Amino acid sequence: MSAKTEKEIPSIVASLFYGEVMEDEVFPYPQFSESQIEMAKAMIDAIDKFAQDNIDSPKFDKDSKIPKEVLDGLAGLGLCGLAVGEDYGGLGLDTTLYARVFSQIAGYDGAVATTLGAHQSIGYKALLNEGNEEQKKHWLPKLASGEVFAAFCLTEPGSGSDAYSIKTKATKNADGTYTINGQKLWITNAGMAGFYSVFAKTEHDDGKGGKVEKISCFIVEKEREGVSFGEKEDKMGIRASETRAVYFDNVKVPASNMIGEPGKGFKIAMNVLNTGRLSLGSGSVGGMKMILKLATAQAKTRKQFGSTIDQFGLIQEKLATMAANIYACESMVYMTTGKIVQGMNHFEHESAICKVYCSERLWDTIDKATQIAAGNAYMKEYPYERIMRDCRINLIFEGTNEILRIFTALSGIKGPSDDLKELGKIADVSKAIQDPIKSVGVLTDFAKKRMSKRFGSKTLTKVHPSLEVHGNHFVSMMKDFSIAVENTIMKFGKNIIGNELLQMRIANMTMELYAQLAVLSRTTSILNRTDVSDKDKEYVTHLTELICRDSRQSFTRNFKRLNSSYDKLIPKISKAVSERDGFGFDIIDF
Template identity: 40%
Template sequence: MLKIGQLVVRNSRFISNIELKRTLATAAAGQPKVETEKNKDAKLQPNMSFMANMFRGELEASQVFPYPNVLTEEQRETLNMFIDPVTKFFTDVNDPVKNDDTATIDPVTQAALWELGGMSFQVPPEYGGIGANNTQYARMGEIVGAHDLGVGICLGAHQSIGFKGILLFGTPEQKKKYLPMVTDQGRVFSAFCLTEPSSGSDAGSIKSRAVLSADGKHFILNGSKIWISNGGIADIFTVFAQTEVVDQKTGKKRDKVTAFIVERGFGGVTNGPPEKKMGIKCSNTAEVYFEDCKVPVENVIGEVGDGFKVAMQILNNGRFGMAGTLAGTMASCIKKASEFAANRLQFGKKIQEFGGVQEKLARMATLQYAAQSMAYMISGNMDRGSQDYHLEAAISKVFASEAAWYVCDEAIQIMGGMGYMKETGLEKVLRDIRIFRIFEGTNDILRLFVALTGIQYAGSHLKELQKAFQNPTANLGLILSEFSNRAIRSVGLGGIDLSGHVHPSLQDSAKLCAESIELFGRTVEQLLIKHGKNIVDQQFLLNRLADCAIDTYAMVVVLSRATTSLNNKLDTAEHERLMAEAWCIDAYDRIQVNNKKISNPAFHKLHEKQSLISKKICENEGVITVSPIDV
């Protein structure tokens, strides 16, 4: 079994099906809507994802233009009712320094969180929650991220993933029983139990096992899970374990993952001591053990054997929230750095007048703007009922987590020694931020997920064209259409045109974005033609491709948001225009560089050398060279 994914290619050198079942399983949810051997006869709905279509070099604008505005007046009023109390909680009740020093959230603070409704923001009102949609949840995440990421992890582990499976897939009976428990009514913490000692990114290798009892009434669960947020304080767990299922086609038995709702009260559920971590110290992280735990059959989430689908939908459904939360964190960092720059005198000038500081602050602001724009773009599409947001959600997690690290690090740099001091608060933020590039799908895995899933969608189109040539008379329309489009593009006509979607003042930026989309589509096609099924092994190229995709998506979302602000004549519109223009110039340059790396043999040789260096270091289990004076 391949580490990155299995490819099934039948009568074609193009990819017909990339099964992201192992390493990519933790990163992905839902199958891209392309024709595979399994569903080729099914009538599929068109994939409306902007990113998926960009891999074909095509523009699908419906989910990016215009910028979504999904809240009703009543929903805005409900949201506004919570903003002041939540902000007041973080300024008057919560003490992030104390939380960090004691590595706990004290009972008074916990009680205040429950009373606010912050622990059950998305639970429907009929079960005791607030009933917030995704956009409202993203706004609350911003406030949390601006104040205390440790508390944010406790909140997110509880509702973004802890009981999210019950919300998404629970039966009416499961919802009626468990959702009131995780609200202020029951004040019971929940946790999401997927990772094991032997399965991190490779979620398919989990060893926990659930065996159906002889009377068919219970599953007997045994196993252990590590690094579980809320693991030591939760009483309700969403647990994933291997179960034996019968293949309906072959009649053979095989293991498949199943999701369960497990109560600590079932017995056989224990946990280890809280882990000592670099950051997010006040969030409880512990190993959780299951020993002969009797789980009623009615506590299966979804169907037996559908655990991967459940796990990945939960993770995908919550990733946009990280972008919202970290946008709040970045805003807080920028505020500290800009206040310092506006008042600090050096060499007879305030440091805000120095070009180096201006460059830092401007880039920090554009990164925050892009991450925030992604969060609300995705949440808006989700609230409108879209099912085609998985690539965009993965991109938002990667982008926001890396942008937040950069912004906080640069804020410290601007403030110099003062920024390094604990008193300023940025050293805690830097420690807290680091985990976001690791958990809920590492950024390395998510980059491969974005690249390979997009390539799968593009490859299905090329395979369709290849099949058309086997019967050209019957498929003449498809063939002529394809070659007509290519011929038009080759002479500089036709192609991607964003001019009708963006504000007149952003036309130059729109051209850079359109050119990037077209270049991206050509690059994907060239990679498929050159490497075929072996593209899965070209991680060096896939990472460059993913970076191009991330930068281009960021271009689109800032153009869309700035256009809406300009059209509505918001007070911030001109500033947003400047940030959108700056981002597009900066991103366009990186996209050009990464495309050259993909096609330039010199960079391929660089990777070959890096691969050899890495192998030697691993063989030696450390640096091979010695100090020059010891030679």
């Protein structure tokens, strides 16, 4: 397995906002090493064998429960400690291998993937990232073995995506301990976990003789007095995963249970969610592949008008689009994980984009597969309706796609807007702004400063010659994007904060650029290889062409609407709907 290099690589997406492309980092596409391939194949084979014999998704869904013996079996495969170092009893997988293994799990069952992801992608990730040696030695072997499950306790009834506004408090006592009071909502693994990463407000000196509240992170054990739970939530999808509220009523914990430094919990939580969003991206890829396999089998066997339906153009369009979406999503996820392994430490932009882009393509994929299966898909005896219910949550949890679009746009624009007014007067802004909603609250004004840098190259110099036309189109799009970012700063100033439709356009354009970069890089690497068949090269070339063409159309649509009257209609119509408490009139009225 590859170890992280000492070289620090800047964010690829952040550079796009400066009108720059780091070609030397984007090309060549990150490849799996021989050791990574060997480990991945062994893990995939083990997961496949176990899943085929033990994962009964219809039963899990009906019973709203994953049997203990199945969880024990998954733990026995090492799937509870994928990223935990071998010294602590884990497998020690790097980010790329973790993503690939998690993708395989997600391809079998969304609830199982959610349970395992909530356990390690976020549940004890704070401990893995920031815990001290004593904490790690005590907890990681138990967590990696599945002896103890973990839960991530951040969301509250009044603070969903607005993580900074949590109300749960940890009051420091005279003996140095902390007493925690508050409640957490929609916590995956809540009742089955024994280890909780709990985020709570703590009081600190403000340096001026007063006090200020900041977030800190604590380990809370299930058996501590004052910890209790709500009823298991009856969910639309991923029903077999457990979701409950968690209550903390005068729960006393020692100071040694704090993870990281006092008052640094917000940054810890955001770093955890950054990696968790990558897991959602890779999990979406696994789900999409499984869905396309179902849809393909249906299309090849279902006959209408004397032919199998895979011969009909409208079905072919769906199959082709699903395959292209998978290729794009997979390329983005593993471009990101590959650069992380190579030394990209700040990847919050990339992880947000992967989560949004992949979860939406997953939803589109199950929608198309449902249409291909037609009436059968609507019946419970077929898997489509369950898969559809399971997929929908991906657009919501770990930061809604709307919030992550806001984050992508505002945090991206922040880079070239070096002279943001008033920001220097607000404490911890540079850290707080990395949170999607906190950024909305603390950004106060934009300085009117022109971007001095432009994307000057006429082409992507490292793209394969057969893809040069798409490279040229990409450069043209980058110039448009650079102009759009500059004009946004100049025209809107501080008003960009409340202009979410504009932010959406910027975010959508950013996603299309990153998707094209990842795909062009990956396909270039494939076309340059001598061990890949001409048939496979033709397949990925066609996928790349379809992706780039569709992506350009989406980019252009968003670019044009930045300066059109289209988005001005939205608030006017929405206001009318609110005033009318719905549509507001009937055909019999006029």
